[in-house]
Structures are given as C-alpha cells and as structure tokens.
Amino acid sequence: MAVRIGISGWVYEPWRGVFYPKDLPIKRELSYASTKVSSIEINGSFYANQKPSTYQRWSSEVPEDFCFSIKASRFITHILRLRNCEKALINFFGSGLLNLQDKLGAILWQLPPNLRFDPEEFENFLKLLPQTFSEATQLADRSERYSRHYSDEIRNSSRKLKHAFEVRHHSFEDPEFVRLLKKYNCALVFADTAGKWPYMEDVTADFIYLRLHGDEEFYTSGYKQSSLLWWADRIRLWQSGTQPRDALTLTDSSPSKKKRDVFVYFDNDLKVKAPFDAIALMKILNPDQTDLFTGSPA
Incomplete structure (x- = not known):
C-alpha cells in the first residue's frame, strides 16, 4: 500500500524563485512539482468544473x-450544501476527472464551517x-453540459x-x-488546522487522508522536525492497519487490521x-531516497 505525500495546489506566485527556479516557465510548474512530491491536490476543481481536455493535459505532464x-466542487458543498445536488454531481463527474484513470487518488469533499x-x-x-x-460514467452520461467523452476502458x-470528507x-x-x-x-479527513476546526482520528475507510494546514498558525506556519517525526510515526501505524494508542477518536471501535493507502x-x-x-516528511518516511529536492525556504 502506498503513502502519497504532496501539496495542495501548485500555482502560487510566492513560490516562484523560492521553490520553483526563477527561470522556470509557469506552464512547467506542474511538471516540476510532480518530480519533487508524489501527489498533488487539484484545487481548481473546487472553484469551477474543469474541462476533460484539462485533466488529460495534467495527466500527460506528470510521471506515470x-x-x-x-477537491470537489464548492457549488455542491458550499452553495447547495449537499442538498438537491444530483445535477451538480452529474456535471462534476462529467467534467473529465475520470480521465486521470490510474492517476486519480481520492476525491476531497470539504464542507463549509457553517454547515451543521x-x-x-x-x-x-x-x-x-x-x-x-x-x-461515475453512468452519472456523467446524464450531463447536459458535457458530451459523452469517456473511453470504453473507463x-x-x-x-x-x-x-474523503x-x-x-x-x-x-x-x-x-x-x-x-x-x-x-x-x-474522515484528519485535518490539522492549528486548533481552528475539529480534529478527529477515527478510521472510517480503507484509506487515510490527512491535510496539514499548519500546526501553530493556520495556512502559514511550517512544521518543525519534531512535528514531522510525530506525524511520520502515526502515518506508519495507519498504513500498517493499526492506530496510535492516543488516537483522538469519537468511537471505541478499532479499525480492521488491513494495510491502507495514505494520502x-x-x-x-x-x-x-x-x-x-x-x-x-518524504525523506523521513523514505530515508533511502536520494533524488528528492534538497533546497530550503528563503
């Protein structure tokens, strides 16, 4: 089972000249980032449905x-608030994300803070x-916005x-x-938000999904080596089919002892x-890898 570690989005102006080389064309930023991490969360799909050709292009720019x-459409999660959203789901799945095929990891449903x-x-x-x-293709075929574009293989x-929620x-x-x-x-997404939002560690699926927004300041603070080691220990346990003894859970039930993918x-x-x-974090979990990016923040 795989541990995929990456970033949420890749198009950020402040990253240019710090993470991205100064002379790197913007159109090559995805390709560059995909050689440094093993997965990326697509954020653009949260703000608007993408095009089938866009997903195909993204797939072609990263390693096999x-x-x-x-990140699923905010129209479904934040505007419709999960209600009366069948048509929106049809268009979301019709927008082409299945064209990623084996490169599709998980679908993140981020719910708004005022949704009870x-x-x-x-x-x-x-x-x-x-x-x-x-x-999903049967759902997509009902779209009035997108034509039937998925291959027979899909x-x-x-x-x-x-x-993941x-x-x-x-x-x-x-x-x-x-x-x-x-x-x-x-x-259930284990979301580290510097105490801003709920944090729970109940294992509810055959995979684990973590979002690390900053342990001291939301969206801003970095993680110290000690914090990364702490997360690495937990990730190893979750991947192996067990859980930390101090897991913050709402229920007493133990997860099935099966290995899991971790994102x-x-x-x-x-x-x-x-x-x-x-x-x-990749280096901690894979100390034998020597081809990882060795730069540091400015």
Missing part, C-alpha cells in the same frame, strides 16, 4: 506513478456518490472511487457521523512552507 486528488451535521441529509448525499469508475472499469463544524463530532462514513467506506497534503502555502514540509 504520480497521482492527483481532486444532519444525519438524514448527509446520508442522502452519500447515497448519491458513485462508488466505481463505471458508476466506462467498463470496476476501479473504486475514494471519497473534511468537516469544519463541531456538530460533526458525533459518533453517528463516524458510523455513516464507515457504512459508505468514506474517509498526505500540506496546505500551509502562504509563506512557501508546504513543498518543503512535504519533501522533509
């Missing part, structure tokens, strides 16, 4: 063993989510989709929320900390 996670947990409404939304590529694929209202600190995630094999994304990008923290 690279993967993307997709409603068990019935939340389960109704979970029931709408496709569980495989094939199911249409016939039984590959499972991974859905990041919550930002304390009403989600509810065992019923954990139960619903487990029922539909959706991951870790650093989102402390304001002061160019994210790429360097990602690389440092």
Whole structure:
C-alpha cells in the first residue's frame, strides 16, 4: 500500500524563485512539482468544473506513478450544501476527472464551517456518490453540459472511487457521523488546522487522508522536525492497519487490521512552507531516497 505525500495546489506566485527556479516557465510548474512530491491536490476543481481536455493535459505532464486528488466542487458543498445536488454531481463527474484513470487518488469533499451535521441529509448525499469508475460514467452520461467523452476502458472499469470528507463544524463530532462514513467506506479527513476546526482520528475507510494546514498558525506556519517525526510515526501505524494508542477518536471501535493507502497534503502555502514540509516528511518516511529536492525556504 502506498503513502502519497504532496501539496495542495501548485500555482502560487510566492513560490516562484523560492521553490520553483526563477527561470522556470509557469506552464512547467506542474511538471516540476510532480518530480519533487508524489501527489498533488487539484484545487481548481473546487472553484469551477474543469474541462476533460484539462485533466488529460495534467495527466500527460506528470510521471506515470504520480497521482492527483481532486477537491470537489464548492457549488455542491458550499452553495447547495449537499442538498438537491444530483445535477451538480452529474456535471462534476462529467467534467473529465475520470480521465486521470490510474492517476486519480481520492476525491476531497470539504464542507463549509457553517454547515451543521444532519444525519438524514448527509446520508442522502452519500447515497448519491458513485462508488466505481463505471458508476461515475453512468452519472456523467446524464450531463447536459458535457458530451459523452469517456473511453470504453473507463466506462467498463470496476476501479473504486475514494471519497474523503473534511468537516469544519463541531456538530460533526458525533459518533453517528463516524458510523455513516464507515457504512459508505468514506474517509474522515484528519485535518490539522492549528486548533481552528475539529480534529478527529477515527478510521472510517480503507484509506487515510490527512491535510496539514499548519500546526501553530493556520495556512502559514511550517512544521518543525519534531512535528514531522510525530506525524511520520502515526502515518506508519495507519498504513500498517493499526492506530496510535492516543488516537483522538469519537468511537471505541478499532479499525480492521488491513494495510491502507495514505494520502498526505500540506496546505500551509502562504509563506512557501508546504513543498518543503512535504519533501522533509518524504525523506523521513523514505530515508533511502536520494533524488528528492534538497533546497530550503528563503
């Protein structure tokens, strides 16, 4: 099982000349970043549905063993607030993300901080989510905005989709929320937000999803070596099928002892900390890798 460590987004002006070489063309930033980390969270899909050709282009610019996670449309999560959103889901899956094929990691559903947990409404939304590529193409085919563009290979694929939920209202600190995630094999995002939003470590799916926004100052502060070592210890346990003894969980149930994929994304990008923290964590977990970027923040 894989541990994917990366960054949330890659187009940031302050990164130029610090993480990105000064003479690197903007159009080559994705290609460059994909050689330094093993995964990237696509943020553009949160603000607007992308084009099928855009996903195909992104896929062509990264190594074969690279993967993307997709931040789902805020129109679904923040505007519709998970209600009456079947048409929006149809267009989201019709926009081409399945063209990433083996390079598609997980789909992140980030809920707004003013959205309260409603068990019935939340389960109704979970029931709408496709569980495989094939199911997602059937949904996409109903789109009035996008033509039927997925290949037969994608249409016939039984590959499972991974859905992860990041919550930002304390009403989600509810065992019923954990139960619903487990029922539909959706991951609870372990989101380090410097204490700003809820933090829970219940394992609810066959994969783990972490978002590290900064442990002292939201979006801004970097991670000290001691903090990265702490996270590395937990990641090893989660990947192996166990969990830390001091795990902050809402329920007493232990996760099944099966190895899991782990996705870790650093989102402390304001002061160019994210790429360097990602690389440092990669080095801790893979000390034998010698081809990682060795620069440091200015």
